[in-house]
Amino acid sequence: MIQTETSPTAEFDRDVALTPLDGPDEPVRRFSGHLPGGWSVGGGINGGFLLAMLGTAVRETVPDRPHPVAVAATYVGASTEGPAEVTARIVRRGTLTTVAAELAQDGAARITALATFSDLAGLTDEVGTTAVAPVLPPPEDCVATSDGPEEFLRIAPLVQRFEMRLTPRSIGWALGQPSGTGVLEGWFRLRDREPDPLMLLLACDAMPPVTFDLGRPGWAPTVQLTTHVRAVPAPGWLAMRQSTRNLAGGFFEEDCEIWDSAGRLVAQARQLARVPR
């Protein structure tokens, strides 16, 4: 059964949940959480999942600003399965409220972020988007990442957490024939609940690294990831397009666009990552 938006019974919502360690009036709120091994990839916890956990702390800290608008995160160390502590400090309150949030394990920061939250339902209806949604074959004609090569599945338990269907031309890497264009396209959804703004923070880093499509398999550690969430997504599959245009000096930029089932560009994310060795 697909639930509407946030659902306490959905796996993602259970896993990103946090327990407050103090009261709502502290200048720095503290929360405890647990990073489940099921969200790991290449030995570390997926960066999108971590971002969503930070977002959970921010939402708890400023409940009247429930939606991420711009979240800029720097990954300063690999996170692993186990307990985590998240802190959140309000930098500025307003229609746009900015919160500094950090996730630590064993007392060391793993991801630190500046998150601007607001109420996306209160925005104007104007849509002047000129970007064009990717034209994708229907999900049933695409390839589930959970059916990927055994070697890939072994290092990426993450892909069992959601449904991702890559287009046939985005899956060449699994057959040893990457397209070489630096583009991955496909569909994304959670099995047990509909998309919402928080879940888009997960989606924006859920695809395999675009370097797979350039014939460079392996883990591509994120240095910095900024996500803009531009609208509350409509229910249904999300269409995603991930690309790179500047691989140089051992780093690459990776752009991710997420379109909802109503054809709206609901999120844009860009990360700087290290080229796999």
Added chain:
Amino acid sequence: MIQTETSPTAEFDRDVALTPLDGPDEPVRRFSGHLPGGWSVGGGINGGFLLAMLGTAVRETVPDRPHPVAVAATYVGASTEGPAEVTARIVRRGTLTTVAAELAQDGAARITALATFSDLAGLTDEVGTTAVAPVLPPPEDCVATSDGPEEFLRIAPLVQRFEMRLTPRSIGWALGQPSGTGVLEGWFRLRDREPDPLMLLLACDAMPPVTFDLGRPGWAPTVQLTTHVRAVPAPGWLAMRQSTRNLAGGFFEEDCEIWDSAGRLVAQARQLARVPR
């Protein structure tokens, strides 16, 4: 005379300079600076200049990591001419060192950032960039923004601080005939020194808002700006392309690419800004 890189005699370098308020071993370094009115636009200080001032504080704090690699800034309040205090706290040291930096006036944060610095000279020589540099008419066939309409110059003393030449098709807004495509292209340099990585933080927010080209004049306040600096720029003019593909709900994303005279994509910046009213 064009100086090589940072020059204490160049206007930009004099203006972003900071005075340390304490010793290098403090957990949070504090610096004082002055925001000159000459860098203002629409009543506030230009966001790129502010970013460069934060970058100056970071460079002073981690001198062995002299170059910005990824700087993510959230603009939480308008900065105005006058004194400013900048703080810098090291989050993680490494080949990539991350510093949390904040600029305040009158005790209130104006811009807060997470800055990752490194030594760009130490990167690999590999360049696999597929992005294509804009094809621009030579600077002498472009239009200097300092020759813009009087109304524009009155609200933008900023444009006297550098040489910017927009291509003829990027300047339609000045004649009441914006192209409507959401693209601005042109050349950029400082009069009295060559580009360097720190100066790219200025350049990435130096162009007029791309909304000018959509027939929406007026100030477009930056919410969030993330800049990747990918290489030490070669001397000479910088070629720039600024565009938007997602104007909706009262916000727009603005992408800025900066190419050096050797044809290298040396910086990519993306901001989320408010559509002018």
